[in-house]
Amino acid sequence: MKDKATGFRVIVRPQQVERESAGGIVKFHSDDEWEAAQRANDVGEVVDIGPAAFQLDRFGNDSPIKVGDKIRFKQYAGHLFRYKDSLDRPTSEFYQIINDDDVLTIIEEAEDA
Numbered sequence: 385m386k387d388k389a390t391g392f393r394v395i396v397r398p399q400q401v402e403r404e405s406a407g408g409i410v411k412f413h414s415d416d417e418w419e420a421a422q423r424a425n426d427v428g429e430v431v432d433i434g435p436a437a438f439q440l441d442r443f444g445n446d447s448p449i450k451v452g453d454k455i456r457f458k459q460y461a462g463h464l465f466r467y468k469d470s471l472d473r474p475t476s477e478f479y480q481i482i483n484d485d486d487v488l489t490i491i492e493e494a495e496d497a
Contacts, residue, residue: 389434
């Protein structure tokens with residue numbers, strides 16, 4: 385089951401926090417520490433945009449944000465959740481539902497020179 389953003393909400397796939405460094409050093413001693421670090425993350429990819437998000441009367445122009453954009457949003461904004469698989473177990477990937485005004489910037493990737 386996948387969720388669909390409603391109203392002025394935006395669903396974001398936050399950048400996943402790695403549990404170990406590339407050299408194998410464990411960064412977090414417990415799942416709680418890892419989840420707290422994931423919650424503090426403020427960069428992610430837009431997965432879905434609600435129909436009322438970024439309306440002209442609130443933002444003054446058409447939405448520059450579209451599905452697939454990489455954004456920076458307010459730290460600790462919204463609701464962090466995980467989808468469940470067919471056996472009702474949480475998946476490893478987090479998603480976050482935030483309000484449209486919690487989006488701070490669009491991260492533009494540097495083009496290859």
